[in-house]
Amino acid sequence: MDNTKIITAHWGKIDPLKISDYIELGGFLSLEKFVEHMSPAKAIAEIKKAGLAGRGGAGFQTGQKMEMVADNSAHEKYFICNLEESEPGTYKDRMIVDHNPHLLLEGLVISALAVGAHKAYIYINGNYTTQKELLEAALVQARQKNFWGPGILGSRYDLDIEIFSGAGAYICGEETALINSIEGHRGEPKIRPPFPTETGLFGKPTCVNNAETLSNIPWIILHGGEKYAKIGAECSPGMKLYILGGAVKKPGVVEAPTGVTIRQLIEKYGGGVTPGKYFWFAQIGGASGKLVLENELDIALTFSRDCPIPLGSGSILVVDKSANIYDLILSWTEFFRRESCGKCVPCREGTFRLHEIAERLQDGKISDRDKEALQDILWTLENTTFCPLGRFSATAMRDAVEKLDILND
């Protein structure tokens, strides 16, 4: 099953500006199958059977989320494709649009129709201007083919799709913050419950799914959930995009099953560590991800809660022994200080103080009082912040202290 390609299957073989290229290779057959032979409930049942977990990082069961919205009796519902990709080291969703925006659209249309939404938004990172243009072109062509709009493929389904471009805020990747942003508010997260599946955009039930998640849907509809569930790790099956970066021979985005080990990703997919460099540690899942040392490289990456290393966005950063760790620590702490939305005190103050300590650490001026305070700040971030951003802002620093022993060097 290792050779299955779901998301990257047509990459490089089609012109992203030509929907006809995608159709020639079997594109939109899945949408046809859904419209002509499937009920929304059946489609969601297949997605549940597939065990598809959200690819944005949290790993929530996609089928379950869709079912919650589908089962809601409200007439007005929304579907949102989350393309506000801004985790450092992560550009897989950008690559999806760059290489095959049509697959994403097909997945989006099927999913939106399955939950009973008549309006879908693609919330795209404001910096992805080229990708926005690609999507706009794909939307125009898909509209001509009657793949969205009123009476899709001659059926009674109708769906309107709109692209909403973000304005540069990492926190807007969090679904409630994203919804606030579309509504014209500050992109701050809201308390959950109520979850967006109940009270989302404009107070209506809303299903928010990551762009990569949606790109798996056409395959599942066409080949069945059972077949999908056999790919990769049993606890969270399927194919996943991994972004390899840092000191690897072949950096870039690769598609591999869930359940591969970090070592396999570096050795087999990344061609190994760059010649002349020596592996020190890897960071999994972007700036908010955990650090792994050599002895943890055989951990299989899954979306299961039992997986000791959260897969997150799928970014694998290899750091070699020549790297300047103080620059990296400054980068992490500064990123979260800048991106903290300011809503809750623990995160707003915690990320600020953490960054101050990182600066003193780099200058070699760190005091015993700093070391003590650092523990308190990390605890506060991990336990008392309002949303996951605050909690994750402590992850890398915590590992740097405990695994890399940065305070005693």
Add this chain to the structure above:
Amino acid sequence: MTIEKILLEFSPVAENILPALKKINADFGFIDKLNAQKVADYFSTSLSKIYETASFYDAINIQKQPKVTIKVCFSTHCALKDAAKIITEIEKILQIKAGDTNRLNFKLERISCLGRCGEGPIVVVNDKIYEKVTVGSVRGILEEYM
């Protein structure tokens, strides 16, 4: 284009507030108080509400910007590729400090990931993106704007 004309491109519903602010920012460089009031009136909301939203996002300025804004990505991948040294070099050439906003001509700031990690280090000057920048190539880039 006048602000009135820009606003008329958008129907006055909440979901157009952010797109309208972005468009005004793109045309005027920032949102001043007078324009913010016009946006507030157009969308039937308060001035404070508009400022609340406008001040939150990186892509929208609420203060007049210097002629040249230089942004250097300092997120993980770029930081590992010596972005810090590039920042120091720019500071040396332009005699400014990163994060200092009190300048008329140049502003230098560290920014978050733009999703071009494979092509780093990334430097953005007035929305033009430069990839694989090195300490040696910085001066050449800046000279275009000096």
